[in-house]
Amino acid sequence: MKELNTYEKELLHQVAELDALPVGAYNIRANGASAARNTTAHIDIVTKTDKPGIDIIIKPGTVNESVHIPVIISESGLKDNVYNDFFIGENCDVTIIAGCGIHNCGSGDSQHDGIHTFFVGENSKVRYVEKHYGEGEGRGKRFMNPTTIVHLNRNARMEMETTQIAGIDDTLRKTTADLAEGSSLVIHDKIMTTGDQHAIAEFDADLNGAGSSCNIVSRSVAKENSRQEYTSRLNGNAPCSGHTECDAIIMDHGCVLASPQLTANHVDASLIHEAAIGKIAGEQLMKLMTLGLTEKEAEEQIINGFLK
């Protein structure tokens, strides 16, 4: 493996909780090139020949294995664009840890656009964890535009945990999914924006198969002058159940726009949405402040609990 500098090691820790090379399959991409790779008996990683990116091929029946594919960018001004396709066979049970960290201490804008496409085989279960993180005191901005496309075959199940906690100036996060019979998709999305950051999140799910289900839970905090836009579209095209929930805390001059959309195209589609936007409840703050916390500490504790 190419030697990583201190910044790069810190980024790896932030986005993938990696302090050493992981167990199992992995592909570490640093500054637009592959920095380290490992495959296993059941998991192949193949460099694409037509465009930047990799194919991750997981053999049918692979269970209790993991794939780490973190991306780190420490060169200021780098624009990285990558296509990763995941082919997950039948009857698998795997964990995939992605994530991208940008350290920008220069004046050029750094950008990472990752397009991840998942083909999840029948009866397979995938846990997908994705963290986005930025840092660096340079004048250059940090952009990330992740696109996630999920195709769930019969009785497949995917659980996504997506997080953007800090340091991304501008992001457009798109997730689309189509669900076959008996399949299910669960998304837990967490985002916090500060300063003048701007974040757009769009979720689209087509519940095409009988008995399919989708549950999207989004929690967001908008601080200072930051702005967030949340859109979700659930299309119930079969007997199915869908639920989306968007809870947002606004602070300072933060602004949050929530626009969920439900479309029931089938009489046996059952769709529910809830959204709530507001500031931290005064009573909650008071309670913690009577326990000796300052207002700022109390706010932090409440936000950490909210985004946990």
Add this chain to the structure above:
Amino acid sequence: MKELNTYEKELLHQVAELDALPVGAYNIRANGASAARNTTAHIDIVTKTDKPGIDIIIKPGTVNESVHIPVIISESGLKDNVYNDFFIGENCDVTIIAGCGIHNCGSGDSQHDGIHTFFVGENSKVRYVEKHYGEGEGRGKRFMNPTTIVHLNRNARMEMETTQIAGIDDTLRKTTADLAEGSSLVIHDKIMTTGDQHAIAEFDADLNGAGSSCNIVSRSVAKENSRQEYTSRLNGNAPCSGHTECDAIIMDHGCVLASPQLTANHVDASLIHEAAIGKIAGEQLMKLMTLGLTEKEAEEQIINGFLK
């Protein structure tokens, strides 16, 4: 008053529950012309000179009075377009009953587009009731496109009850409101579509004043091949509270699309949305059927309760 025929009397009954001339101020519009009018010491009704429609001027301090302004159309192929402006002084407490009925037994399409604008004075309270109803076995269609624009001054309160139960082939219902300090708007909207009917409802509210509040509750039933689209946009621009709720029952091949949007532009804006779309719960039907009702009767009873 011009003599009304049987159809016209039935329409008046359906949209305004009028079987005789009402008490208080009224203006009855039939087939694009004024058919009867009454004013009171506190309520003036003046025909507009620049476009079709009337100005309804309610003097400050008018309490416990009502205005009826039903519109009926029995001529097939008539396209009626009317602008009604309501100027409600300070410290009023009045009820305004509007509504439009179309009887179309011919082959031409009948259409009524009513644009109602309300200027509600400080500390005034307005209850506004609007029913839309269509009937007639002609091949001609029945269209209604009501637009309601509400300007609420300080501490004004408006309660709207809008209903479209039957017989409208195509409707675009737009409601926009701006709310000053301490004002409040409550909307109860009910709609049922059948056959190939198509209904679009759009609600926009700008909560501009401190302490303003808006509550929009929409209940809808889409039967057979009908299609409904519901959009609401709440913009919290001040310390305010907003709530929208959209509950829809779908039956047969009915389709409902719900797209509520919340925008918190102020840290002290508290906004909540809930939406649920689904068919009648099986248990509810079973319970009524064990009491001796047929499935159809049980469905009707549940829908009546839901839309009550």
